Amino acid sequence: MKKYLKLAAYAALLLLLPFATGLALGKTWVRILDFALLYVMLALGLNIVVGFAGLLDLGYVAFFAVGAYCYALLASPHFGLHLPFWMILPIGAFAAGIFGMLLGAPTLRLRGDYLAIVTLGFGEIIRIFLNNLDTPYNITGGPQGVDLIDPIRLGPFSLNQPPGHAVYSYYFLFLLFALATAFVSMRLQHSRIGRAWAAIREDEIAAEAMGIDTRNVKLLAFAMGASFGGLSGGLFAGFEGFVSPESFTLTESIMILSMVVLGGMGHIRGVIFGALLLSILPEALRYVGPLEQSLFGKIVVDPSSLRMLLFGLSLILVMLLRPAGLWPSPARKRELLAHGDTAKHENTGVYDAGR
Amino acid sequence: MDIFLQQLINGIVLGSIYSLVALGYTLVYGIMGLINFAHGDIVMVGAMVTLTVARLLSDSGLPGPLVLGIGMLAAIPACMAVGYLIERIAYRPLRNAPRLAPLITAIGVSILLQNLAMMIWGREYLSFPQILPTQTMAVGGASISAIQILIVASSTIMMAGLSSLIRKTRLGNAMRATAQNPEVATLMGVNINAIVSITFVLGSALAAVAGMMVSAYYGIAHYDMGFILGLKAFTAAVLGGIGNIEGAMLGGLLLGIIESMGAGYLGTLTGGVMGSNYQDVFAFFVLILVLIFRPSGLLGERVGERP
Numbered sequence: 001m002k003k004y005l006k007l008a009a010y011a012a013l014l015l016l017l018p019f020a021t022g023l024a025l026g027k028t029w030v031r032i033l034d035f036a037l038l039y040v041m042l043a044l045g046l047n048i049v050v051g052f053a054g055l056l057d058l059g060y061v062a063f064f065a066v067g068a069y070c071y072a073l074l075a076s077p078h079f080g081l082h083l084p085f086w087m088i089l090p091i092g093a094f095a096a097g098i099f100g101m102l103l104g105a106p107t108l109r110l111r112g113d114y115l116a117i118v119t120l121g122f123g124e125i126i127r128i129f130l131n132n133l134d135t136p137y138n139i140t141g142g143p144q145g146v147d148l149i150d151p152i153r154l155g156p157f158s159l160n161q162p163p164g165h166a167v168y169s170y171y172f173l174f175l176l177f178a179l180a181t182a183f184v185s186m187r188l189q190h191s192r193i194g195r196a197w198a199a200i201r202e203d204e205i206a207a208e209a210m211g212i213d214t215r216n217v218k219l220l221a222f223a224m225g226a227s228f229g230g231l232s233g234g235l236f237a238g239f240e241g242f243v244s245p246e247s248f249t250l251t252e253s254i255m256i257l258s259m260v261v262l263g264g265m266g267h268i269r270g271v272i273f274g275a276l277l278l279s280i281l282p283e284a285l286r287y288v289g290p291l292e293q294s295l296f297g298k299i300v301v302d303p304s305s306l307r308m309l310l311f312g313l314s315l316i317l318v319m320l321l322r323p324a325g326l327w328p329s330p331a332r333k334r335e336l337l338a339h340g341d342t343a344k345h346e347n348t349g350v351y352d353a354g355r
Numbered sequence: 356m357d358i359f360l361q362q363l364i365n366g367i368v369l370g371s372i373y374s375l376v377a378l379g380y381t382l383v384y385g386i387m388g389l390i391n392f393a394h395g396d397i398v399m400v401g402a403m404v405t406l407t408v409a410r411l412l413s414d415s416g417l418p419g420p421l422v423l424g425i426g427m428l429a430a431i432p433a434c435m436a437v438g439y440l441i442e443r444i445a446y447r448p449l450r451n452a453p454r455l456a457p458l459i460t461a462i463g464v465s466i467l468l469q470n471l472a473m474m475i476w477g478r479e480y481l482s483f484p485q486i487l488p489t490q491t492m493a494v495g496g497a498s499i500s501a502i503q504i505l506i507v508a509s510s511t512i513m514m515a516g517l518s519s520l521i522r523k524t525r526l527g528n529a530m531r532a533t534a535q536n537p538e539v540a541t542l543m544g545v546n547i548n549a550i551v552s553i554t555f556v557l558g559s560a561l562a563a564v565a566g567m568m569v570s571a572y573y574g575i576a577h578y579d580m581g582f583i584l585g586l587k588a589f590t591a592a593v594l595g596g597i598g599n600i601e602g603a604m605l606g607g608l609l610l611g612i613i614e615s616m617g618a619g620y621l622g623t624l625t626g627g628v629m630g631s632n633y634q635d636v637f638a639f640f641v642l643i644l645v646l647i648f649r650p651s652g653l654l655g656e657r658v659g660e661r662p
Contacts, residue, residue, distance in 0.1 A: 056458050106647040113390045121639045309470040315463030319456045
């Protein structure tokens with residue numbers, strides 16, 4: 001009984017949150033909430049790759065971009081296509097998954113470091129392509145991007161209705177998807193595949209000896225994380241009505257990674273917490289500019305670079321001081337804090353656990 | 356033919372810079388099995404320091420090469436200090452941590468360096484003062500400038516110096532021992548911590564010189580210039596066989612030549628569909644191809660997940 005009451009309280013909170021926020025702080029903050037939910041989805045997707053399987057993906061935003069451009073190209077006047085969103089979202093997720101496979105296949109049989117640097121490169125390369133594929137045929141719209149993208153429509157009902165209140169309808173759509181993503185993540189974590197991922201993360205050779213096809217299972221994690229990114233990308237494009245290469249920079253990848261690392265890699269609640277924290281907290285930094293103005297009479301430190309500086313610092317400090325994140329899962333905490341024999345035994349190299 | 360020769364020269368110049376940066380990756384990797392993501396940003400610090408010094412001295416009437424030399428003398432210790440601090444603060448405490456941990460701090464350090472540089476030097480592209488003679492020499496239809504000769508000559512000298520340092524000195528011996536087996540090296544009286552620090556500092560010094568070259572050659576410096584440059588140099592290191600000193604030199608030269616040939620001919624080959632704006636993509640495809648067909652690189656030993 002108590003459990004249901006608690007659940008009902010959470011549900012009521014989530015349902016009323018946008019209206020309360022809208023009344024108290026204005027619609028800008030409801031929009032921030034929408035984005036926070038989008039980031040929750042992205043962070044949970046990246047968590048499958050980084051947290052569950054222990055593969056470092058530094059270009060996660062590329063998959064987000066693939067999903068967003070899929071939606072943009074299939075539901076806008078750009079090509080004159082107007083497919084419904086329930087068709088495009090799976091297409092976007094699938095396309096992102098394919099990209100993930102293409103990228104993962106050559107690198108996943110090698111050391112994890114290669115994957116990190118290849119994904120880092122891929123994140124940049126995809127932006128170069130998005131920027132330049134407007135000649136000779138205009139595919140991506142180049143630096144201008146694609147605009148006038150159709151809003152997400154449920155039957156005859158467009159989520160942009162009633163006019164000016166789109167942020168509320170999208171809140172509920174995103175909430176639904178974020179909850180679904182969290183649910184899928186939870187089920188995945190304790191499934192056979194999820195346990196295989198954990199085994200690979202902890203000791204790849206032992207996992208292989210237990211009969212796990214490490215390469216394919218890693219590839220699956222990578223492709224699955226990528227398709228979550230693609231899905232969120234589609235939602236993003238429908239919400240914004242406009243996509244351009246500017247939205248898909250390395251900064252975004254780092255931000256999503258910071259959410260996962262800060263919250264607690266592999267711990268779903270921690271990751272959700274990290275995503276909410278890092279998507280809402282930096283908004284407070286917008287007050288730093290005026291504050292500096294009033295204190296020193298000029299802008300001493302650019303707030304946007306301050307934000308990135310804090311992300312960089314948080315990555316370092318969390319790894320040094322709380323490697324399991326701010327809200328670690330009980331099991332992971334034990335593993336990461338395992339000093340002494342186990343850790344020594346696994347690390348014969350100076351840095352590299354893999355020697 | 357003229358285009359070919361010209362692109363070959365440009366490629367060799369570019370390649371010498373890549374080689375110097377790639378050496379930094381390979382040195383650190385060879386000894387610790389760690390990719391120092393922040394290495395490209397150390398190059399950026401070198402470029403920025405050189406540029407600042409050159410700007411200060413550009414009106415002093417000192418000859419150009421001397422100004423450049425002073426800039427380099429300022430950049431090398433600055434980069435060495437940055438490299439030393441990075442190793443001490445971000446990597447050393449994580450030696451026995453899971454492998455993901457140092458990778459994540461490395462990317463954190465890279466972000467931190469970029470944004471600190473942005474705070475110090477601003478987000479604009481900074482132009483390098485024109486202090487070197489610009490006249491060129493004609494060689495068989497192609498032209499070579501003074502700075503190009505300077506770059507190739509000094510990187511050759513530095514690489515030769517590094518090679519003999521590693522092959523012939525006691526320090527080099529200790530470095531190679533650490534690379535092979537750190538525990539046994541400790542038993543033989545090698546101070547691993549010192550060797551790791553020295554490796555980082557050496558790599559950073561090379562990065563400082565590379566930064567000086569890049570900013571003087573392209574006449575420009577920017578806070579995030581280290582990112583793409585680092586990516587390419589890493590590709591060069593992998594192409595040659597990461598952890599292998601000669602491999603990094605070879606890989607750098609090859610990548611430089613591939614890239615400038617590609618930039619020179621891509622437009623004509625594809626009928627103008629793809630231009631030199633795709634130049635940055637080459638390194639990436641080279642990296643993917645190497646990883647598919649010869650992950651150990653041209654001169655490297657087998658690199659598996661656990662060799």
